[in-house]
Amino acid sequence: MVKADTIVALVIMAIGIIVLVDTAMLGSGWGMSGPEPGFFPFYMGLGVVICSVFVFLRAFKTYKKEAPGTGKRLIAEGGLAPILWVLIPSMGMVLLTELIGLHLATVLFLMFYMRVVGEIHWTTVILVGVMVPLATFIVFDKLFLIPMPEGLWGKYLIPF
């Protein structure tokens, strides 16, 4: 937990520094007509850097004091696997969406997750996996005319 705290503080500090550099190049001072475009984000970045230095120092001090292996874990024991089982398939769904469109990607995602992770019976898997995306397709794309992403090949796969 504390280790993660220090790392996250460092990452945030890095973001702050990137913001500082970028806005300083844009101009963060007083221009012809008042504050320049980089003015406001520059000071926000400054705030981030200052605060994250303090957070980092505090976390680092606790980390030093802590005997190795005794600290509280960031993710509870056995908690990482289920998170990855959600994260990786959903990232896969997003990538598939680029290719075959959101609704079709969801059919695969729903079925995969229900069957492999949820261990749900095949009939339910197929019923839910087809009905839910179909229902949303009708509601969004057809009724409310809000087009969902169809990906590269989507328009050939759903021709109606």
Added chain:
Amino acid sequence: MDILSNFIMGLGVSLEPFNLLVAVIGLLLGIIVGVLPGLGGANGCAILIPITFVMPPEAALILLCCVYWGALYGGSICSILFNIPGEPWAVAVTFDGYPMAKKGRAGKALVLSSLSHGVGAVVGIILLTFFAPIIAEFALKFGPPETAAVMILTFSAMTRLGGKSALKSAIAIFLGFILASVGTDIVSGKLRMTFGTVPLMGGFNFIVAVIGLFGIGEIFLTVEEGLKMEGVKAKVTLKDVREAVGDLIHYRKILLLGSLIGCWLGIQPGGATPASFMAYGFAKGALGNKEKFGEGASPGIIAPEAAGHGAGTSATLPMITLGIPGSPTMAVIMGGLMIFGLQPGPMLFKEHTAFVWGIIGSCWVGNFLGLIMVLAFAPLFASILKIRFGILLPAIIYVCAIGAYAVNNRMIDIHYMILFGVVGFLFKKLDYPIAPMVLALVLGNMAESAARQALIMGRGNPLIFFRPPIALPLTILALFLFLWPTISKWRKDKLAK
């Protein structure tokens, strides 16, 4: 008298058949969203915003507000029957709500909680109805320095209310402002922090951030804990209602106190969570020796529920009058308003009187209808949680993806959503508060232009933020709120030595 006639007109607007239908649909969706883990009011509203584009603005706003009220009611069902608080402010309810449900009085616990919600709501709406016009009138005198001062006050109050560490709250706020400023600068039109990439030019939409941070992040938290649904069966009988009403009358002082605490803290951003805990604490302090708290005592349900809903309702007040949302859900609703081209703030009262009073009227109607719906169908809503999590989870992610995409019809937003989900998970774990970040993201443009205009007015002199008569006390109060806990801690340390 002006208020009264406006109010009656507003009630008329909200009682039109179409608006009434929209309200019922909104409440239904809101309760479902509130009951489901991983989705909350903020998410529900964020996902529904694209659908509201096809509606007239009044109906759209009524829909969003009713989702909010519904989620407030529905959140308690989840915490009482399953001991899973759907939202942070519902944690205090689980202390006594779940034990009471386990003792076989789930029905009574549900009735108690919804009735307390109702009372909290009424107190909040009375406040809204009578004070909103006054505050709006006052806020008309605001110039850029005053608006900036209100922003400073808002965010400095939030550093103390948000999480455990004020530094981390401050980081969350700064990051929110930075995210808001990515893309085209509103004043000069220059591109900021895009690093030459096209996707960053469009900036970050706060709705996507809300869906990712609250929705996806919450799902990660839920699966990490290995969600075990051990629900208590609920059935609401007439006896439950009778007893609950009796308890409410018996503990009327606690009820009123809870509602008032809720309303008072709810006006400040992020106030609902501390309000519910504070109300619970007060009830415990007042009745601690008479009642067994933690084992299903009625006041332990009444106080936090009244406070939570009171806070939720009174969060509408600063949103409508000052354009500063008091909670993440309100921030989303305000975003919806802005999409319709309606800038929340004092001018809204002047220019769109019917619209504003329509919303206030619908607060009354929506909360009343919500109460009836929860009382009548609580077991039905609770049965949603009987659906296996393996089915709910991918479906929730799907709905979130639709919501994220539909805001701007940009594919990149779905990628951002997953990214924000991971960030939300890490932030929750490491005690970085999320709500202030979302509020900063929503208010970013407004705060920035106010600060810049104020500085131009003052020719670069930051003393303009201390301009009397209005900005001065606000900024001083902000500095005081920001610095006081540090000073008092320092003094205590010094005295201890």
